[in-house]
Amino acid sequence: MDYDAIVLGAGGAGMMCAAVAGQRGARVVLIDHNDEPGRKILISGGGRCNFTNIAATADRYLSANPHFAKSALGRYTSQDFLALVERHGIAWHEKTLGQLFCDGSARQIVAMLHDECAAGQVAWRLGAPIGAIDHADSRFRVRVGDGWVSAPALVIATGGPSIPKLGATGLAYDLARQFGLKVVEPRPALVPLTLPGEEALFRALAGVAIPVVARAGKARFAEAALFTHRGLSGPAILQVSSYWRHGEAVAIDFRPDAGAGWLLAAKRARPRATLAAVLDLPGRLAEALAARIGIGELGAATDRALAEAERQLADWPFRPNGTEGYAKAEVTVGGIATAGLSSRTMGARSVPGLYAIGEAVDVTGWLGGYNFQWAWASGWAAGQAIAEARS
Numbered sequence: 001m002d003y004d005a006i007v008l009g010a011g012g013a014g015m016m017c018a019a020v021a022g023q024r025g026a027r028v029v030l031i032d033h034n035d036e037p038g039r040k041i042l043i044s045g046g047g048r049c050n051f052t053n054i055a056a057t058a059d060r061y062l063s064a065n066p067h068f069a070k071s072a073l074g075r076y077t078s079q080d081f082l083a084l085v086e087r088h089g090i091a092w093h094e095k096t097l098g099q100l101f102c103d104g105s106a107r108q109i110v111a112m113l114h115d116e117c118a119a120g121q122v123a124w125r126l127g128a129p130i131g132a133i134d135h136a137d138s139r140f141r142v143r144v145g146d147g148w149v150s151a152p153a154l155v156i157a158t159g160g161p162s163i164p165k166l167g168a169t170g171l172a173y174d175l176a177r178q179f180g181l182k183v184v185e186p187r188p189a190l191v192p193l194t195l196p197g198e199e200a201l202f203r204a205l206a207g208v209a210i211p212v213v214a215r216a217g218k219a220r221f222a223e224a225a226l227f228t229h230r231g232l233s234g235p236a237i238l239q240v241s242s243y244w245r246h247g248e249a250v251a252i253d254f255r256p257d258a259g260a261g262w263l264l265a266a267k268r269a270r271p272r273a274t275l276a277a278v279l280d281l282p283g284r285l286a287e288a289l290a291a292r293i294g295i296g297e298l299g300a301a302t303d304r305a306l307a308e309a310e311r312q313l314a315d316w317p318f319r320p321n322g323t324e325g326y327a328k329a330e331v332t333v334g335g336i337a338t339a340g341l342s343s344r345t346m347g348a349r350s351v352p353g354l355y356a357i358g359e360a361v362d363v364t365g366w367l368g369g370y371n372f373q374w375a376w377a378s379g380w381a382a383g384q385a386i387a388e389a390r391s
């Protein structure tokens, strides 16, 4: 079967790209080995899909080239996606920090993208394993099941390897290498961190959640942290995990809202109180921190010791021994190197007609709707370019 474009991967990026190209007149086939499209959309945002963030600018993304995402994010914005959501009558709300969610179900977003593809007369090949792919005489040929499809444009939209049980694979990287594109080393991101045995004290606090400022290198996030049986999780930790490298520390400020000198002031006001009592943290955590610092009654501690304790509490170093890996990672950082792609079209500079979009590319957003916005924006850019190239 001959088409104008073959889109590999029916996730958010692939569906957006197929719909945009199809509605502008291109004959598009969308292929996925899963039986249903958008499985990550369906489970995202606790089933309500945090479908965008109103603050989705390039500085909220990690990439070897921090400027790469600007063009696509600027041409298809969170307001554009919101307008689409509203055209489809999907009710939504802002939860926090600019994060927009469906009031109802993430299924509405998948149904919307499905309808948009239908409006573009996109052909579907679901439950279809992708076989060999070749490129000759300016056409790409993809083996799907028992047959072949061919087109002058091929879009890699198969995402990253995060959450294999949802169908995620490293196909995007294999294809990139096949076509001579570089891959920035992928690693799990937005992922819980694990703590080594000597930090068992903190693992014993599993279930305790608190607002903190977490820091890895220069990245700082003021959100909740959660102690788990294996280590640390919660939004603040997931955010810093994308920046964290093996061997580095993650620092936590346990009292981000306390002003300088708060512990000395507490000593003056309540000399008989214990450090654990004035920490204003959940009891088990407060006891664990005070025991590690080695201070009981405030009045019995020197001012110097309290100043040092305050410093420790504001910059508590954890040394994770790893992450919970791709099985638990919401995204993959790294991917197809942007250096080989046009930031306007997502097209490969060295292989005319080849495009890469979404999470497959070395652009990774913060937690909070940024990754879907990148999927929509990069998919839109490629869809538009495919239609333009045809006309």
Ligand code: FDA
Residues within 6 Å of the ligand: 008, 009, 010, 011, 012, 013, 014, 031, 032, 033, 034, 037, 038, 039, 040, 041, 043, 044, 045, 046, 049, 050, 051, 052, 128, 129, 130, 157, 158, 159, 160, 162, 163, 166, 167, 168, 169, 170, 171, 329, 330, 331, 357, 358, 359, 360, 368, 369, 370, 371, 372, 373, 375
């Ligand atoms: P995506 O991974 O969605 O799609 C790739 C498609 O390619 C899949 O359908 C897959 O089956 C297919 N595929 C892969 N390999 C294949 C192969 N070998 N052969 C055939 N098909 C193949 N982001 C956000 O902004 N807000 C949120 O609320 C959340 N929540 C969230 C929760 C959880 C649990 C996860 C795991 C992730 C999120 N994310 C998120 C991240 C978000 O889901 C992710 O960044 C996007 O889905 C990426 O979209 P893509 O279309 O690029 O890839």
